[in-house]
Every structure is written in structure tokens, then in C-alpha cells.
Amino acid sequence: MSSDSYGAHAGTEPAGIDPGAVSGWLTAQVPGAVPPFTFSPVSGGRSNLTYRVTDGAGTVRALRRPPTGGVLGTAHDMSRECRFLTALAPAGMPVPEPLAYCDDEAVTGAEFYVMAFVEGAVAADQDAVRSWSPEVRRRAGEQVVEVLAALHRVDPDDVGLGGIARRDGYVERQLRRWQRQVHQSGAPDLALLDEVHDALLAHVPAQRGGIVHGDFRPGNLCFAADGTVLAVFDWELATLGDPLADLGWLISTWEEPGDKIPPTTPGPSAAPGFPTRAELIDRYARLSGRDVSGIEYYVAFARWRSACISAGVRARYLAGVMADDGYADELRAQQGLRQGEIAFEAVRELGLL
Incomplete structure (x- = not known):
């Protein structure tokens, strides 16, 4: 089947998309979708691939699929990700509306799903919030915790x-x-990562249950102009488990002015106006009613996990199975190693080594 069979735009063939086959599937499976379709990768993701899909009527949707190779374990389960969206949208959580799921890998080489495209600002770094006032930044930071606590209240x-x-x-x-x-x-x-792993494993705290997003941070959230969270993206790591792991991950990403230790992943929070890490933790404790006195363990765990994730992402880029968005593999390797070293120091300071 050629790309022109369903009016797919000539020359627009990003990695992981068979324009003709996907266009045919969209026409048949997504209500209201009309050809021709254009596909363009959405930058910023370091694991699953996201594409902006514009149809002949100008309607924009988003398509998610795994990397084109180098997939590890169950880290890229599209049906699982789509299931979380399907469950949480009716519960009032701010998530994109899931529209259709494809389990036929023959269409474009892997399972994938399509969801509504949420227009807004993704707060990936300080440049993304440069035009925001300190008041909007404050509201955005408070919203991050409010949404996280709301997620953790869902049974x-x-x-x-x-x-x-x-x-x-x-x-x-x-x-x-x-x-x-x-x-x-x-x-x-x-060897360093294994030593941190062993220390963390030997001192696992008592855990509570709930829904865990797995990568909850401003870079995976979409904001309105007033700082309100419009949508939470990237549910590929979502599962059931200890909600404090989400809070620990968020805190590990939350940079403050003057920090000497880098965050696990870049974010906007060092810009003036955002709440501090201590304020986030206090607000979460009030909203959730959870005991957060052991949060430093979860921050150390987050830094160790970040080092592991960085290694996996770097390996996929070096293997040529991720979309090319200017990623610097050596820089990522250095960041991953640094996070491993920080995790080692953290567990030592906690007396776990």
C-alpha cells in the first residue's frame, strides 16, 4: 500500500511511521478523522515516540508508539499506557482523551494508540516558562503537587x-x-550502581499502595496560561505501588537557585516564583495526609533509577532506534554517571552504607 492510498502527505515519513498504513487505520478507526494526514515527531520524549497527527480537516491528534528497536522488557507497553488514560479520564484526572488503540504490529511495526492533542505549554525547562510571571509560576508549582496528590487519592x-x-x-x-x-x-x-542498589534493597521502608505515574514532573505536564495543569502525559511507567516514589522523583527533578547537585532531569523550577522543594513536600503532606518523613530514601532511589534510565536511553540512541532531536549521548552518559554518584552519596548520608 503506497502512502498516497489514503492521502498521506508525500515526504513526511518520520521514524516509526508507515504513512499509508497508518493513514488507512486512522480513517477506519478514529471517529471524525479524515485524510490526508501529516505526521511530525514531537520532541522531548526520551523513550516512547510521540507524533503530532494533523488530518485533512485541520484537526490535530497525538499518536504514541514504542521506539523502533532496543526495547527493554515491558517498558514500552502501549496497551497499558492507554488503559491508564482510559481509566483516569472519567475519574476527573487531567489526562488526554484516548481515542483508539491498535494492537496490529503489521500497521507500522509496533502497537500504538491515538489520543486527543492538548494545546498548552509543557514546562520542560526555564526557557519554556520565561514569559510566565512569578505568580503564574507559583500557581503552576502548586498545581503540580495538587494534581499529584489527587492522583494518589484515586482508588x-x-x-x-x-x-x-x-x-x-x-x-x-x-x-x-x-x-x-x-x-x-x-x-x-x-559496580557503583549495584552497590547503591544493594543498600537501597536492604533498607526498603514500609510501603503504602496507590497509583504511581512513574515520571511525574513539569516536563510531562501541560499548563494553561494561568498555570493550571491541563494534562499529564507519558504514562508508560505507570503502575500500582508506593505513591511516595512519585513524590521522591518529583523532588529529585526540582532544581532550586544555587543548587550544587544537578536535578535528575532538567526542569523550570529554578526560575523565580516557583515553590521550594520543602514547600512542595509540605503541601503534598497536607493534601494527601501521608507521612513524608522518609522522603529522602525515595529521593535517593529516584537518583539511582535516573542513572539506570539514562543508561538505557543512551543505549537506544547509540543503536539508532530513537528519533533524532539533537540528543547528545555523551552528555547523557555523563549525567547518568553523576546521578549514580549522587545516589551513592545519598545512601551513605542516610546511613545505608
Whole structure:
């Protein structure tokens, strides 16, 4: 089937998309979708691939699929990601509306799904919030915690997610998973990461259950002009587990002016107006009613996990299976190593080594 069979735009063939086959599927499966379609990659993601899909009527939707190769374990399960959106949208959580799911890998080489495209600002870094006033930045920071606490109040059973994963032993499962994947990636300095892994595993705190996003941070949120969160993206790591892991990850990304330790991933929070890490933790504690006194363990865990993820992402880029958006693999390798070293210092300061 040629690209022109369904009016796919000539010459627009981003990695991972068969324009003709996907156009035919969209026409048949997505209500209101009319050819021709154009496809363009949305930059910023470091794991699953996201594309902006514009149809002949000018309607914009988003398509998500796994990388074109180098997939590790169950880290890129599209049906799982789509299931979380399907469950959480009716529960009032700000997520993109899922529109259709394709389990036929023959269409474009992998399963994928289509969702509504949410227009707004993704707060990926300080440049993204440069035009925001300090008041809007403050509101955005407060909204981040409000949405996270709201997610953690959702009962998985009430939204049909009770059977999607085990509820116990979340941290242990995560330690096992990421250690296995970092070894599969061929990352350097495995001895350091293994030592941190062993220390964390030997001191896992008592855990509570709930829905865990897995990568909750401003760079995965879409904001309105007043700082309100419009949508939470990138549910590929979502599961059932200990919600404090989400808070620990958020805090590990939350840079403040003058920090000497880099965040696990870049964000906007060092710009004037954003709440501090302490304010985020206090606000989360009030809104959720959870004991956050052991949050430093989860921050250390987040930094170790970040080092493991960086190794896997770098391996996929070096293998040529990720879209080219200017990613610097050596810089990522340095950042991953630094996060591993910081995690080592963190567990030592906690007395776990």
C-alpha cells in the first residue's frame, strides 16, 4: 500500500511511521478523522515516540508508539499506557482523551494508540516558562503537587485498575527491574550502581499502595496560561505501588537557585516564583495526609533509577532506534554517571552504607 492510498502527505515519513498504513487505520478507526494526514515527531520524549497527527480537516491528534528497536522488557507497553488514560479520564484526572488503540504490529511495526492533542505549554525547562510571571509560576508549582496528590487519592479498584499490577513490594520490584535493565543496556560503572542498589534493597521502608505515574514532573505536564495543569502525559511507567516514589522523583527533578547537585532531569523550577522543594513536600503532606518523613530514601532511589534510565536511553540512541532531536549521548552518559554518584552519596548520608 503506497502512502498516497489514503492521502498521506508525500515526504513526511518520520521514524516509526508507515504513512499509508497508518493513514488507512486512522480513517477506519478514529471517529471524525479524515485524510490526508501529516505526521511530525514531537520532541522531548526520551523513550516512547510521540507524533503530532494533523488530518485533512485541520484537526490535530497525538499518536504514541514504542521506539523502533532496543526495547527493554515491558517498558514500552502501549496497551497499558492507554488503559491508564482510559481509566483516569472519567475519574476527573487531567489526562488526554484516548481515542483508539491498535494492537496490529503489521500497521507500522509496533502497537500504538491515538489520543486527543492538548494545546498548552509543557514546562520542560526555564526557557519554556520565561514569559510566565512569578505568580503564574507559583500557581503552576502548586498545581503540580495538587494534581499529584489527587492522583494518589484515586482508588485503583474504583477506576478498574485494581488488577493491572501487583500492589505489594513496589520498591523491591523497581530495584530488580531497573538493575536488570541497566545491565542489559551495557552501561559503564555497573559496580557503583549495584552497590547503591544493594543498600537501597536492604533498607526498603514500609510501603503504602496507590497509583504511581512513574515520571511525574513539569516536563510531562501541560499548563494553561494561568498555570493550571491541563494534562499529564507519558504514562508508560505507570503502575500500582508506593505513591511516595512519585513524590521522591518529583523532588529529585526540582532544581532550586544555587543548587550544587544537578536535578535528575532538567526542569523550570529554578526560575523565580516557583515553590521550594520543602514547600512542595509540605503541601503534598497536607493534601494527601501521608507521612513524608522518609522522603529522602525515595529521593535517593529516584537518583539511582535516573542513572539506570539514562543508561538505557543512551543505549537506544547509540543503536539508532530513537528519533533524532539533537540528543547528545555523551552528555547523557555523563549525567547518568553523576546521578549514580549522587545516589551513592545519598545512601551513605542516610546511613545505608
